Amino acid sequence: MAEDDRSGEGARARGTGPGEQRGGGGAPRGGALGALLGGAAGAPGAGVDPMAFTAADEEKRRGVRRMKVTATGLLVLVAVVYALATWAEHSGAGAWAGYVAAAAEAGMVGALADWFAVTALFRHPLGLPIPHTAIIPRKKDQLGASLGAFVGENFLSPDVIRTRLHALRLGSRVGTWLAHPENTDRVTSELSTALRGALTVLRDNDVQAVVGEAVTRRADAQEIAPGLGRMLERIVEDGGHRRVVDLVCSRAHDWLVLHSDQVMNAVQGGAPGWTPRFVDKRVGERVYKELLRFLTEMRDMPDHPARAAIDTFLADFATDLRTDPDTRARVERLKSEIIHRPEVQDLIASAWSAVRAMIVAAAEDEQSELRLRARAALLSLGNRMSADPRLQDKVDGWAESAAAYVVTNYRAQITSLITDTVASWDAEHTSRKIEAHIGRDLQFIRINGTVVGSLAGLVIHTVSRGLGA
Known part of the structure; x- marks a missing residue:
């Protein structure tokens, strides 16, 4: 029994995508930070569409279709075996035919049951509006909210964050890393680039x-x-x-x-x-x-x-x-x-241009006093952090406290990034996207259901015959 992908292809042809369904209006939740995160996640046209089908996604969909054909072919095979075994049993071929027919019959039941279960995740089986089917399209927003709550409770807990960061020993790791001159040069270069970028973005008048x-x-x-x-x-x-x-x-x-x-x-x-x-x-x-x-x-x-x-x-x-x-x-x-006096105010204001030009020139020059002092300071900090356990403990404490503060005060805003993003996705498009990623493994459930059902049917038939039923 081959599954019908026409509804999915039609949705893709219509160009459905993020922003067509917002789920409860799609309004960002969680205050200012929530508005920032939610707006960035759910704003239509903001950057690359995260739900667009890529070449890798299309390759995965082709793999899903191949596995569907394999699973459906196995169902057809056990159906043919059941028909032949039943015919052979009625033709007096012997007791073995009954065993084969029982195994094939149970295999068909297992295959059909698992086909129904797998299909019900993404669509209505055979297009029939059977209750508790098309679970992902219908409950997309609830799944997003549940995922956000799960992440918030199990990953954004202050105790979990503190334990994880304490185990990482950031102070020692960062100190050891900074103690190498090549790493210090890299950090200095990145800081100089960031400084130049920040000074370029700033408006002189402001x-x-x-x-x-x-x-x-x-x-x-x-x-x-x-x-x-x-x-x-x-x-x-x-x-x-x-x-x-x-x-x-x-x-x-x-x-x-x-x-x-x-x-x-x-x-x-x-x-x-x-x-x-x-x-x-x-x-x-x-x-x-x-x-x-x-x-x-x-x-x-x-x-x-x-x-x-x-x-x-x-x-x-x-x-x-x-x-x-x-x-x-x-x-x-x-x-x-x-x-x-106006001339004094102009002098004060014009000082910024001179300061900015001086800082930009110093940041661009690898041999400038600014970069040399920054590099020496970072190298000294790295050597101290790598050798001083008390400084390492201080750095670890600062990192743990900062992370715990963020997750304590902004956990709802961070998890709203998940819930609002999922709410902004189109239900049918989301279903096809998820199926492309996990559908191949789900088809193995159908194959396993066929095999396990056949073995179970064979065992039951054997026990029944052994007990004289």
């Missing part, structure tokens, strides 16, 4: 906005006057400001020498209009000479009184920055005005 907002918020929240006061105090104590004073005095002296006419003209221009011009000129020359003398003495005399006055002023200013409320408030207002 990152610049985040960086600018973060820097501005941090600057607004942090009072800088006390810190500036402490820094200025240390500079004055160490005499670090004196080099700056030397530079200013030297540059001011040189400027006066080069622009003597401008200085004298500026002094003369500020004189009253009623003074004689020669008096204005003498006053301008006098002021210029005094300024030049003053700057020359400051430049050449480390103990000049003006330098001491500068030291005192800076020390007092440092104290005011730390302790005087009015000075601190004025510094904060000045800081806020500077940080919110």
Whole structure:
């Protein structure tokens, strides 16, 4: 009795596939992560169709058909044997014919029963809507839910995860693996590729906005006057400001020498209009000479009184920055005005482009300081992990705790990947897909049923004859 595949072929010709039946609306379950997982699994057209028949699937279907022919041929054979043995028994061929007929008859019963059982998994036998048949098409969603629950209860249990990870000894394995330089080079290369990819995906405008907002918020929240006061105090104590004073005095002296006419003209221009011009000129020359003398003495005399006055002023200013409320408030207002100026905001935002270019260049260069330091750090970590049992235990504990946290809090969302995916499959298409994968083994059930039925029939007939029945 050959099985009819026409319904399956017709469904394939119609192009049924995932997304045609969602099972209860196909809405992803399990919160945000469930929506993410469910949407990825059940969204029509999202990538390659997981239920599409591949060349390997078609080869398996051909194997199933060959096994169907074999099993059906064996049924036909025992039917022919039964007919011939019955004819021979009625023709007086002898007692052996009865034994053969009984074995063949039981073989037919076993073959038919197993054919019915196997066929009922995937379709209605002979097209008749017999109760509890076409189990997979009718109960696809329930099977998916049961499979998800089974996986969740037996594989996504915190105890199971912890036991399995503890047996793996991840700390020791990872440490031993990282201790080999070739593996460290591979990890460094992969991390560099991932870093470049992440920086490429990020939009400059978004990152610049985040960086600018973060820097501005941090600057607004942090009072800088006390810190500036402490820094200025240390500079004055160490005499670090004196080099700056030397530079200013030297540059001011040189400027006066080069622009003597401008200085004298500026002094003369500020004189009253009623003074004689020669008096204005003498006053301008006098002021210029005094300024030049003053700057020359400051430049050449480390103990000049003006330098001491500068030291005192800076020390007092440092104290005011730390302790005087009015000075601190004025510094904060000045800081806020500077940080919110458009040109400063543009400078902060543009810093991201420079940083990204620097990181990308370092990630691409195998001899860059970034990659060399990352490689050395990974190699050192691998050597430590491979030799330090306490560090291994810490790594194992972190891995076990992280995995247990995930399965404890997101088990429903993870198992919904199974249930929602199965719910999104077309029932008839799913049935044919499953049959292609396990149908060949199921046909052996029919063959075994024929053989076992024949042997059982022979034994029963023999016992019956032996008891005189």
